[in-house]
Amino acid sequence: MESVMDQVMATVLDADVLPPRYLNEQLRELMARGESVVVQNPRSRHNLGVALPGPGQVTFKGSVGYYCGGLSNGGVVEITGNAGWGIGESMARGLIRVRGSVGQSVGASLRGGTIVVEGDAGPRAGVAQKGGVVVVGGSIGFLSGFMAQRGKLIALGDAADGVGDSLYEGNIFVAGRIHGLGIDAVIARPTAEEVDDIEAIVAEVGFPLKPREWKQVIAGRKLWYFDKREGQTWLKV
Amino acid sequence: MAESLNHKPSQLGRSKIWTPHAIQDIQAKAELGHYQIRGFSTFFSIPTLDQLTFLPAALTRLPLEGYREFCETKTVLGGGKPDLVSQPLELDIPIYIASMSFGALSRNAKVALGLGASAVGTCTSTGEGGMLEDERQASKKLIYQITPSRYQLDLDHLRRADAIEIAVGQGAKPGTGGVLLGAKVIDKVVEMRQLPKGIDQRSSVRHPDFLGADDMQIKIAELRDATGYRVPIFCKLPACRVAQDVKIAAKSGVDVIVIDGMEGGTGASPEFLLDHTGIPTLAAIPAARRALEQIGMYGKVSLVVSGGLKSGADVAKALALGADAVAFGTAALIALNCNAPLYAEDYAALGTAPGYCYHCHTGRCPVGVATQDEELQKRLDPEEAGERIASFLRAVTMEATMIAKSCGKSDVHNLEPEDMRALTLEASAMTGVPLVGVDKVVAPWD
Numbered sequence: 001m002e003s004v005m006d007q008v009m010a011t012v013l014d015a016d017v018l019p020p021r022y023l024n025e026q027l028r029e030l031m032a033r034g035e036s037v038v039v040q041n042p043r044s045r046h047n048l049g050v051a052l053p054g055p056g057q058v059t060f061k062g063s064v065g066y067y068c069g070g071l072s073n074g075g076v077v078e079i080t081g082n083a084g085w086g087i088g089e090s091m092a093r094g095l096i097r098v099r100g101s102v103g104q105s106v107g108a109s110l111r112g113g114t115i116v117v118e119g120d121a122g123p124r125a126g127v128a129q130k131g132g133v134v135v136v137g138g139s140i141g142f143l144s145g146f147m148a149q150r151g152k153l154i155a156l157g158d159a160a161d162g163v164g165d166s167l168y169e170g171n172i173f174v175a176g177r178i179h180g181l182g183i184d185a186v187i188a189r190p191t192a193e194e195v196d197d198i199e200a201i202v203a204e205v206g207f208p209l210k211p212r213e214w215k216q217v218i219a220g221r222k223l224w225y226f227d228k229r230e231g232q233t234w235l236k237v
Numbered sequence: 238m239a240e241s242l243n244h245k246p247s248q249l250g251r252s253k254i255w256t257p258h259a260i261q262d263i264q265a266k267a268e269l270g271h272y273q274i275r276g277f278s279t280f281f282s283i284p285t286l287d288q289l290t291f292l293p294a295a296l297t298r299l300p301l302e303g304y305r306e307f308c309e310t311k312t313v314l315g316g317g318k319p320d321l322v323s324q325p326l327e328l329d330i331p332i333y334i335a336s337m338s339f340g341a342l343s344r345n346a347k348v349a350l351g352l353g354a355s356a357v358g359t360c361t362s363t364g365e366g367g368m369l370e371d372e373r374q375a376s377k378k379l380i381y382q383i384t385p386s387r388y389q390l391d392l393d394h395l396r397r398a399d400a401i402e403i404a405v406g407q408g409a410k411p412g413t414g415g416v417l418l419g420a421k422v423i424d425k426v427v428e429m430r431q432l433p434k435g436i437d438q439r440s441s442v443r444h445p446d447f448l449g450a451d452d453m454q455i456k457i458a459e460l461r462d463a464t465g466y467r468v469p470i471f472c473k474l475p476a477c478r479v480a481q482d483v484k485i486a487a488k489s490g491v492d493v494i495v496i497d498g499m500e501g502g503t504g505a506s507p508e509f510l511l512d513h514t515g516i517p518t519l520a521a522i523p524a525a526r527r528a529l530e531q532i533g534m535y536g537k538v539s540l541v542v543s544g545g546l547k548s549g550a551d552v553a554k555a556l557a558l559g560a561d562a563v564a565f566g567t568a569a570l571i572a573l574n575c576n577a578p579l580y581a582e583d584y585a586a587l588g589t590a591p592g593y594c595y596h597c598h599t600g601r602c603p604v605g606v607a608t609q610d611e612e613l614q615k616r617l618d619p620e621e622a623g624e625r626i627a628s629f630l631r632a633v634t635m636e637a638t639m640i641a642k643s644c645g646k647s648d649v650h651n652l653e654p655e656d657m658r659a660l661t662l663e664a665s666a667m668t669g670v671p672l673v674g675v676d677k678v679v680a681p682w683d
Contacts, residue, residue: 111391
């Protein structure tokens with residue numbers, strides 16, 4: 001989205017010139033003032049755009065490394081390339097959009113806000129999620145949604161093996177094929193209201209609406225309590 | 238004769254294999270279908286710091302006046318990298334309160350620990366459950382712990398911390414996440430941890446967004462960046478492969494390494510993990526020191542030791558072996574009133590008695606320390622209990638300085654292995670401290 005607006009309105013920071021520490025300092029200051037920032041040459045550097053405030057926005061022109069947008073309290077982040085591990089980890093508020101694909105643990109321990117991945121997500125997407133929404137346009141990798149406590153993880157593509165392992169109250173919605181469930185995960189048919197809710201989210205973050213076969217993965221709750229009646233489940237863990 | 242012996246109840250009681258506990262354990266598993274869970278720590282007999290003794294000054298060196306002369310106790314943790322840590326953790330004494338969660342402990346217990354620690358110029362730690370506002374208010378200095386579960390990991394909380402501790406594990410149950418049984422998962426805990434109410438919470442052990450040392454290095458950089466390169470980053474390790482783990486942690490960039498020995502306590506753990514995993518604090522300290530020395534980082538990366546430490550003598554021995562500070566967990570809880578001879582009928586209701594209680598896991602702590610029950614925790618007045626903590630910390634500091642002065646040291650941090658002798662072969666072999674009598678190290682390391 002190389003727009004005229006970017007060139008005219010945005011402050012441009014160059015990651016080839018500013019080390020991440022100083023780049024982030026400036027970024028926070030500008031975003032706290034509500035400004036728009038463009039970061040050129042991110043070149044997959046780690047820890048870019050960590051602990052960001054709202055209400056400003058930033059576009060990384062290229063790919064970022066680990067923990068971009070991690071621990072943030074607000075703001076709108078766009079990454080035009082791919083992203084490494086832990087994108088938006090522990091974020092409380094804000095919106096992150098990755099135009100490409102992401103590595104492991106997108107939205108790890110996410111507390112609030114929304115993360116949109118237009119491509120695929122690696123293993124453990126939405127791991128330990130505590131709130132917020134992660135929407136992945138493609139597939140999600142092994143052990144996604146592991147121990148997710150609350151919030152929604154939505155995959156328009158497939159889910160790899162082990163999805164929803166040891167879930168608490170997290171909700172995983174998969175439109176594609178589920179290749180295998182994690183321990184104590186069960187497939188449920190979402191209600192009409194839940195489907196409406198999910199499709200509204202999907203549309204809102206900009207994916208085209210089309211007929212989808214939604215599967216919901218939720219906790220079987222056999223691991224929630226120490227109880228000898230569930231001995232067979234416990235043997236596996 | 239043989240027949241009459243068979244009928245004596247004492248015969249099986251003599252068995253060192255089929256002990257009353259072994260029998261009870263098997264019968265409990267047969268009933269429950271899973272391992273037993275309990276609080277406290279291992280009850281096994283393992284080598285401890287009691288196997289070391291100090292050699293105070295006589296004619297070879299000059300002692301200081303133990304009852305009156307000054308001995309420095311000021312302790313700085315994480316002061317080795319001024320460009321990355323602008324505010325190292327400065328403590329008036331080399332002892333702080335170990336990481337224990339709100340959840341495992343009551344609100345009143347957490348506040349009391351904060352008040353007590355603050356009164357003597359030291360710090361406490363949030364433990365796993367997030368930052369309790371009352372605890373932050375009560376604690377002049379507070380370590381914020383980041384555990385694999387990441388309960389309520391909040392940027393503002395991080396920025397209000399005086400140090401950040403990445404918990405890799407704990408001595409009580411290395412390689413396994415925490416346990417908080419349903420009785421303690423009450424509304425406030427649910428709000429902070431975002432769990433279903435009343436669930437038997439079993440925390441994760443792997444961090445959600447880093448797996449190995451290389452990732453941890455990036456995570457450390459992230460935490461520094463998020464907190465403005467101000468506070469030191471701790472890493473709490475269970476004492477297992479100490480030499481390797483310490484080197485990896487130090488190379489990953491942490492400022493302070495906390496080694497938690499197998500004697501470390503817990504609010505709840507599978508019992509067999511308490512007894513059969515990890516290594517003792519006694520063996521862990523010299524291994525950690527040696528590891529840091531081998532990579533040239535001893536003195537640059539601070540070393541804290543915890544796990545079963547209970548007195549000023551233990552503090553002095555840990556410092557002499559190479560620690561910069563120690564953390565008290567169980568000992569602090571006992572100072573709060575754990576196992577105090579009060580409310581005996583409530584101990585009896587748990588099937589135990591004052592002095593024998595390890596029932597933290599039930600949430601029915603008779604003295605209001607390890608509980609979330611409103612009525613029970615009223616029994617612990619934070620101000621009064623905080624004073625007990627302060628008094629206890631003053632007393633143990635006094636003990637440690639008295640030992641230091643008897644050894645001729647005007648700073649507790651000047652205690653060294655040469656100030657001690659090992660009372661047993663195993664302690665000598667583990668610590669490299671010469672064995673009493675022969676004055677030789679029994680099994681030199683290298």
